[in-house]
Amino acid sequence: MSNSSIMVVEDESVVARDIRNSLLNMGYRVPAAASSGADAVARAGELRPDLVLMDIMLRGEMDGIQAANLIRSRFDIPVVYLTAYTDEETLGRAKVSDAFGYLLKPFDDKELRIAIEMALYKHQMERRLQESETWLKTTLNCIADGVAATDSEFRVRLFNAA
Template sequence: MSADVEILQRKKILVVEDVTIVAMDIKSSLESLGYHVTETVPTGQEALRSLDQTKPELVLMDIMLEGALDGIETANIIKQEFDIPVLYLTAYADEEMLNRAKITEPFGYILKPFHERELMAAIEMALYKHNMENKLKKLAHYDCLTGLPNRALFFDRFAQSLKAARRSNHTMAVLVIDLDDFKSVNDNMGHDGGDMLLREAAKRLSECIRESDTAARLGGDEFAILLINLSAPDDTDVVAAKIIHSLGSPYLINRKCCKTGASIGISLFPADGDTEETLLKKADIAMYRAKEHGKNQYRFFHRSSG
């Protein structure tokens, strides 16, 4: 195994310590335990810069840093802007400081001086806890069949996107998508076949949008998409046409070819409303109009209902 490959497989840790000799000692201990130290930095500002560049899996940080940002203030920014666990290092901390530190929800404390086995145990526990928390978040916010955001996460992002659109005066689109004749797929292919088609449809939907947009499964064979920061309403036509083509292409399910289509209803902010309830309702109405006019097509609320 090459040295470069070995480093890639080791867990990456950023050390934030303002006493150079202590930082070097910590780095040496971590490397002897098999971790990869991405960098050692002395200030909170440098830690934030390093996080963007080196992408560590854990931050080991002195709670009492010198400079404009102490360890607690730095950890608070990390909590808000990065999904990275923080372990505090401390030789001494009074009650007031510990109460401040609790707000940042750290993944543990290590008292200096420490034994290497204590350091390793604290790091492994922090990484395990962080991994479990992420798995629980995924279960709570993502659809277990398709891996797409579920209804709860969709509405959370909907509210956030709407606030941003109001502030920036950008156009935003809501698409409600219903697979055409999905019941016949279930009848002919069985529920397992139907599930396979839903997973593939979700994958195709995700490939039709930007990373900044959201595709979600609302339930059954119904999906929804949020398109944000549109430069013009006509941009939505391009995405909707792409989805119609993608979802209408044949599926290979259990070695059998099957075909379905999609009916899409679209509402626009601010033209069709300025609340989640109104925009979703109007997109739903437009979707049913698409079904009434022959399915496998998209309809805008303001174009289809006058």
């Protein structure tokens, strides 16, 4: 999915520049970099990138996990974490944040590309699933007769309003 737009959120300018250069060499577009959580949320809203690469430990009041949660909930943009931290608390917070990946620093270009491509693909599949579910619900609710679907143990899994 080259030519995808990727925003980099990293508070160390040298690291941000290296990541940006790697992404450009891989064929991705990098419309912006942000160095704080608040800036990341604002820029994600303005630019609507296809993906955000997010450092977890950022300067300022909002860390990367908090920023990622806001970006995901407000704009439905997938986030891949880039971090040197592997402590249980950080990992636990990252796990429940609905991120699309967790890449440990230092990483090489191949690892970065794989994480990006997997995240972009997963997000694309999520969107397709949501569209299918919406279509199914709409279709089901337009049927005048009562319809119910059960699982193998005869538990009702879905039904219409009729």
